[in-house]
Amino acid sequence: MKKTTIFTLAALGMMTITSCFRDPKHPGLEYMPDMAHSVAVETYDESKNTDIYADGLSARTPIHGTIPFAQGALFGETRHSAYMPYHHPNTPEGLEAAKADLNPMELNEVNMAEGKRLFNIYCAPCHGEEGKANGSVTLANNHAFPMSEAFSYFTDVNLAITEGEMFYITQYGKNSMGSYAxxxxxxxxxxxxxxxxxxxxKFKAENATASAPKAEETK
Ligand code: HEC
Structure with a gap:
């Protein structure tokens, strides 16, 4: 008789303990339902059947093709252009159209410093830290890489490249330069x-005093 009672209690005890582990998502005993079930309506939630919209959904889904604006969402900056599709195809016409694109980033010290940091990592190995096409990759193996001072950023031809065209070049690459997209x-x-x-x-300002551009820069 006494043994049966102990057994029954033990069995009940086991059931109580194991029942806690049956479904990890089950909250178990709810002694404060308000805490377990948020009163707030989540975005796109239809479980609460609010009367905000006829179908019970708490928000409208975005219109097809909508691009997130995400202002200040990342790095505390305006990331307005991060999600925008690049509209110019990799064609001569695409390049022509791209030339008119303007830099959407605000010209300030922070952006400039970041541009310099990234340039020195991603571009300087070929273009050189000063943009004179004399980076370590360019100079390696006796100029094995097809890059010469003709590709310096300071030739007349390259000084005339618009920022829109530069962006196009980083998007699609140019001859032996690959895409950086x-x-x-x-x-x-x-x-x-x-x-x-x-x-x-800076180069232009420094050379403005010497009326005509130097002959060796126009090679
Ligand atoms: C692997 C070497 C290499 C790297 C790294 C590189 N480029 Fe280039 N880039 C070249 C070569 C080579 C050319 C010349 C292509 C041609 O006209 O034949 C070039 C051309 C350019 C041009 C056009 C000017 C010109 O001389 O034709 C721009 C602008 C440019 N690169 C920007 C960049 C930027 C910005 C980066 C970094 C994001 C970068 N490049 C990284 C090799 C490189």
């Missing part, structure tokens, strides 16, 4: 271009 996002590339343009502007 997967290494750097759009905003990073625009920051790099901001820095390249600042190097060019």
């Amino acid at each position: 997967t290494q750097l996002n759009r905003e990073e590339r625009w920051k790099v271009i901001m820095y390249v343009k600042s190097m060019q502007a």
